[in-house]
Amino acid sequence: MKTLSGKDLAAAIRTQTEAEAAAGPQPRLAVVVATADEASLWYVRSIAKAAAGVGVACDVVDLGPRATAEQIGQTLSRLSSDSNVHGVMLQTPLPAGASAQELAASIDPRKDVDGANPLSLGRLAAGLPAFPPATAAAVMALLDHYEVDLTGRRAVVVGRSTVVGKPLAHLLLDRHATVTVSHSRTRDLAAVTSTADVLVAAAGRAALIGAGHVAPGAVVIDVGTNPTDDGGLTGDVDSGAVAGVAGALTPVPGGVGPVTTALLLRHTARAANLP
Numbered sequence: 001m002k003t004l005s006g007k008d009l010a011a012a013i014r015t016q017t018e019a020e021a022a023a024g025p026q027p028r029l030a031v032v033v034a035t036a037d038e039a040s041l042w043y044v045r046s047i048a049k050a051a052a053g054v055g056v057a058c059d060v061v062d063l064g065p066r067a068t069a070e071q072i073g074q075t076l077s078r079l080s081s082d083s084n085v086h087g088v089m090l091q092t093p094l095p096a097g098a099s100a101q102e103l104a105a106s107i108d109p110r111k112d113v114d115g116a117n118p119l120s121l122g123r124l125a126a127g128l129p130a131f132p133p134a135t136a137a138a139v140m141a142l143l144d145h146y147e148v149d150l151t152g153r154r155a156v157v158v159g160r161s162t163v164v165g166k167p168l169a170h171l172l173l174d175r176h177a178t179v180t181v182s183h184s185r186t187r188d189l190a191a192v193t194s195t196a197d198v199l200v201a202a203a204g205r206a207a208l209i210g211a212g213h214v215a216p217g218a219v220v221i222d223v224g225t226n227p228t229d230d231g232g233l234t235g236d237v238d239s240g241a242v243a244g245v246a247g248a249l250t251p252v253p254g255g256v257g258p259v260t261t262a263l264l265l266r267h268t269a270r271a272a273n274l275p
């Protein structure tokens, strides 16, 4: 089985982004945070660090876990009308009572570098230019980097969230895959996932995908990032079991994650260079 690392691809994207960022006014990304969730805060720190490395300015606007939907909405509107800010991202999870879907409508679509505004998802579905969520874009970038053929192939996505499953289904359809989206109510998940030439696991459940879920030779992309008891990170795929069946698998860590962060910054540099 081939291991599809995302590290070299992420480094190549960062190098390109550094050049794009240097070509015009310095791109500036604002990340709005209203959570105490450790995994989420880790991601924010890694964005800030990667941004510094490629010449993208990054402002973390931390409203704290007690922020109200109104405060978050006002912050997103203010950043959207600030001409010094080119990219705006709202980190999830959010405090109870605040809906990421509703609040993201306050992000200017031209600055919506994590494809969260419903308009961005709609444009993506309609085949119009828009920033896809960085994670969905990272899955496609990995498939392209490793020259995985999609035309006419069966792709199965496990998970239907707005951040991963739904936008990814559209991106795969655009590339002429035959796409099935499965979720927690899917009956006999293993029977569905076993039809996949390309299987994408984005459920957020450790070891959900075992050997019985994978067709021999399938390409498996593991989006899951589940914290382990020892402070590490594990995917949605039981990699030990699947290694004997799959043709290729992305590791966690070191797979989709680093590419996601790199693409978020690329989107920011492109947003800064929009006419």
Ligand SMILES: NC(=O)C1=CN([C@@H]2O[C@H](COP(=O)(O)OP(=O)(O)OC[C@H]3O[C@@H](n4cnc5c(N)ncnc54)[C@H](OP(=O)(O)O)[C@@H]3O)[C@@H](O)[C@H]2O)C=CC1
Pocket: 135, 158, 159, 160, 161, 162, 163, 164, 165, 182, 183, 184, 185, 186, 189, 202, 203, 204, 205, 208, 223, 224, 225, 226, 256, 257, 260, 261
């Ligand atoms: N590496 C990266 O860059 C990123 C990683 N992630 C990770 O990806 C995972 C998914 O994230 P996200 O989409 O935001 O999560 P959500 O919790 O929003 O969505 C999870 C989806 O998986 C489905 N699901 C849950 N349990 C099962 C099951 N037992 N069988 C089949 N489907 C199931 C849910 O179904 P239903 O709709 O029926 O509830 C839902 O559609 C998480 O581990 C997250 O941390 C997320 C973003 C970026």
Ligand SMILES: Nc1nc(=O)c2c([nH]1)NC[C@@H]1CN(c3ccc(C(=O)N[C@@H](CCC(=O)O)C(=O)O)cc3)C=[N+]21
Pocket: 039, 040, 043, 046, 090, 091, 092, 093, 114, 134, 135, 163, 225, 232, 233, 252, 253, 254, 255, 256, 257, 258, 260, 261
């Ligand atoms: N609006 C929104 N968009 C997101 O994309 C989003 C979000 N909210 N909330 C939280 C999740 C989580 N997420 C990760 C991204 C990269 C890594 C990553 O790079 N992880 C490293 C390893 C980290 C380690 O070892 O601890 C890796 O996979 O190699 C992890 C997790 C994005 N998310």
